[in-house]
Amino acid sequence: VKKYLITGVSGFVSRHFLRYLDETRPDSRVKGIDIERFVLGAGEYPHISVEFEAANMLDCAALEHTLLEFSPEYIIHLASFSSVAHSWKHPVESFQNNTNIFLNLVEVVRRLALPCRVLSVGSSEEYGNVQKASLPLTEAQPLAPASPYAAARISQELISQIYCRGYGLDIVMTRSFNHIGPGQRESFVIPSIVRQMVRIRRGAAATNEIVIGDGSIVRDFVDVRDVVSAYQLLLEKGEKGEFYNVCGGQGFSIREVVDKLEQLMGINVRVRTDESMLRPSDNQIIIGSNNKIRKRTGWEPRIPLERSLDEIILDCEKRDRL
Amino acid sequence: VKKYLITGVSGFVSRHFLRYLDETRPDSRVKGIDIERFVLGAGEYPHISVEFEAANMLDCAALEHTLLEFSPEYIIHLASFSSVAHSWKHPVESFQNNTNIFLNLVEVVRRLALPCRVLSVGSSEEYGNVQKASLPLTEAQPLAPASPYAAARISQELISQIYCRGYGLDIVMTRSFNHIGPGQRESFVIPSIVRQMVRIRRGAAATNEIVIGDGSIVRDFVDVRDVVSAYQLLLEKGEKGEFYNVCGGQGFSIREVVDKLEQLMGINVRVRTDESMLRPSDNQIIIGSNNKIRKRTGWEPRIPLERSLDEIILDCEKRDRL
Numbered sequence: 001v002k003k004y005l006i007t008g009v010s011g012f013v014s015r016h017f018l019r020y021l022d023e024t025r026p027d028s029r030v031k032g033i034d035i036e037r038f039v040l041g042a043g044e045y046p047h048i049s050v051e052f053e054a055a056n057m058l059d060c061a062a063l064e065h066t067l068l069e070f071s072p073e074y075i076i077h078l079a080s081f082s083s084v085a086h087s088w089k090h091p092v093e094s095f096q097n098n099t100n101i102f103l104n105l106v107e108v109v110r111r112l113a114l115p116c117r118v119l120s121v122g123s124s125e126e127y128g129n130v131q132k133a134s135l136p137l138t139e140a141q142p143l144a145p146a147s148p149y150a151a152a153r154i155s156q157e158l159i160s161q162i163y164c165r166g167y168g169l170d171i172v173m174t175r176s177f178n179h180i181g182p183g184q185r186e187s188f189v190i191p192s193i194v195r196q197m198v199r200i201r202r203g204a205a206a207t208n209e210i211v212i213g214d215g216s217i218v219r220d221f222v223d224v225r226d227v228v229s230a231y232q233l234l235l236e237k238g239e240k241g242e243f244y245n246v247c248g249g250q251g252f253s254i255r256e257v258v259d260k261l262e263q264l265m266g267i268n269v270r271v272r273t274d275e276s277m278l279r280p281s282d283n284q285i286i287i288g289s290n291n292k293i294r295k296r297t298g299w300e301p302r303i304p305l306e307r308s309l310d311e312i313i314l315d316c317e318k319r320d321r322l
Numbered sequence: 323v324k325k326y327l328i329t330g331v332s333g334f335v336s337r338h339f340l341r342y343l344d345e346t347r348p349d350s351r352v353k354g355i356d357i358e359r360f361v362l363g364a365g366e367y368p369h370i371s372v373e374f375e376a377a378n379m380l381d382c383a384a385l386e387h388t389l390l391e392f393s394p395e396y397i398i399h400l401a402s403f404s405s406v407a408h409s410w411k412h413p414v415e416s417f418q419n420n421t422n423i424f425l426n427l428v429e430v431v432r433r434l435a436l437p438c439r440v441l442s443v444g445s446s447e448e449y450g451n452v453q454k455a456s457l458p459l460t461e462a463q464p465l466a467p468a469s470p471y472a473a474a475r476i477s478q479e480l481i482s483q484i485y486c487r488g489y490g491l492d493i494v495m496t497r498s499f500n501h502i503g504p505g506q507r508e509s510f511v512i513p514s515i516v517r518q519m520v521r522i523r524r525g526a527a528a529t530n531e532i533v534i535g536d537g538s539i540v541r542d543f544v545d546v547r548d549v550v551s552a553y554q555l556l557l558e559k560g561e562k563g564e565f566y567n568v569c570g571g572q573g574f575s576i577r578e579v580v581d582k583l584e585q586l587m588g589i590n591v592r593v594r595t596d597e598s599m600l601r602p603s604d605n606q607i608i609i610g611s612n613n614k615i616r617k618r619t620g621w622e623p624r625i626p627l628e629r630s631l632d633e634i635i636l637d638c639e640k641r642d643r644l
Contacts, residue, residue, distance in 0.1 A: 095425055100418075107414050145483070146488075151480040155473070155476075162470050166468075166470070
């Protein structure tokens with residue numbers, strides 16, 4: 001029986017991680033913490049035990065109490081203010097709720113001398129604006145943040161390295177690329193597009209126009225179910241102090257995603273660019289190499305983009321009916 | 323008349339910066355803030371106007387009030403918990419009092435849209451453990467923090483870059499090497515050694531033994547008076563968004579400094595290494611190149627190590643008599 005502490009348990013990735021544990025590690029005991037409430041559906045995770053505790057990770061004392069009491073083998077740090085757009089509007093809040101909460105977490109682990117492994121989740125945004133010649137990005141790529149969110153994530157990584165090397169904590173780091181999948185909040189780009197298109201298909205929109213930011217940016221989309229299996233493998237097999245790209249290895253522009261959605265949904269839409277959705281200095285193209293994690297853990301992404309999109313459409317329609 | 327806001331005004335470097343302004347920019351108006359009290363000697367800075375305000379920079383609201391009211395042209399950010407040793411013992415405190423206070427500062431400048439230039443003071447510690455082949459270190463050297471303090475300083479630099487590029491703030495950055503000079507606290511290595519040797523010379527010590535950490539580490543010592551003239555030149559001539567080494571360009575081991583002190587003071591001492599003063603992963607050797615700042619601003623260091631040491635000895639003797 002392994003005990004997992006999951007920070008940010010109410011979030012998109014956590015819910016998929018819980019399902020993954022429920023299906024593959026049925027003996028697991030989970031304690032989840034979050035600043036947002038956690039609603040557990042009846043029979044949602046039938047095999048694992050899941051406890052929830054409301055907690056603000058900026059409060060070190062509460063965090064210490066929780067960790068001391070639960071004494072997990074694994075800590076998966078998924079709590080994050082992960083929106084780049086939000087970080088431009090609220091840079092201090094973004095920094096505190098990415099970097100400072102992580103620092104508090106590892107500091108408590110250090111002070112309590114807890115024998116556990118921590119998964120520090122980072123972001124492909126850390127790479128910043130890269131030259132095409134550098135693609136696909138390996139972990140050796142120099143980091144060059146282009147947003148407050150990215151700066152916060154790099155700071156988190158610096159802290160991880162110091163706590164590993166200086167204090168001997170057991171931390172494995174990720175640089176996770178753009179997740180997609182059912183359940184993601186509609187402030188993120190793909191669900192926002194899908195929502196607009198679902199409305200058009202069922203005749204609820206005035207025109208067949210959808211509004212997006214920069215359609216030419218290219219991202220390496222990876223299904224959240226593949227992401228959570230990567231996280232479990234990194235907890236079990238990742239090398240202490242190392243960081244791993246978690247990505248699909250392929251790039252698609254937002255425009256291409258819209259094309260695929262048109263095919264899947266059997267509709268045609270007109271795309272309008274909203275200048276106000278463009279960010280001060282957006283990374284044009286991000287594609288990662290997943291060689292390092294494949295080699296170390298045997299992980300590979302299994303869910304192609306079309307299947308992810310199909311399920312996002314279904315999820316959106318289901319939410320609409322509720 | 324230029325208005326300067328100096329953060330950490332009660333500190334070692336600030337006092338020298340005030341004297342420098344008093345001697346070279348007599349019309350200046352200064353507002354100093356600090357969490358520690360600021361004691362102004364009678365007639366200490368006869369030409370400039372200096373006001374003090376007690377302030378904790380973790381309190382954004384107070385900071386906003388001060389900046390709005392004073393509206394400086396120049397902000398010199400000297401507030402810092404700058405001890406590497408302390409950062410190993412109190413990593414969270416170190417991070418907050420280096421990175422978070424700086425983030426609060428630039429965030430307030432951004433929110434108020436203050437038209438001012440900010441000098442973000444960083445540290446040579448950001449370079450971390452370097453290969454001898456990389457010496458002297460130029461600003462192109464990759465950063466590799468080896469202490470919580472260094473991680474905090476790099477995070478500060480990342481924040482500077484985002485606020486420059488993303489929000490258009492006017493920030494010039496430094497990577498300042500080891501400062502020495504009269505007035506430095508005795509928890510730092512050189513004044514601590516000088517104090518021990520002064521006690522030996524006046525017969526107040528039981529033996530002629532001094533206790534140090536690792537005597538073989540090499541540092542690029544630069545006199546604090548040269549540091550403050552560099553800071554003024556960077557405010558006036560530095561390029562926005564750029565970072566500059568502030569260093570002497572020469573390296574001396576702690577052991578060599580002890581030898582020089584023996585000569586200057588006419589005594590011989592025995593050196594004992596205290597293992598408890600060794601840090602988890604100390605940088606063995608740090609020597610910087612000051613080409614970039616020389617080229618851009620015409621700055622050069624003027625005070626040789628012997629003169630610095632001589633004045634530190636005098637200062638220590640004077641403090642002892644008080």
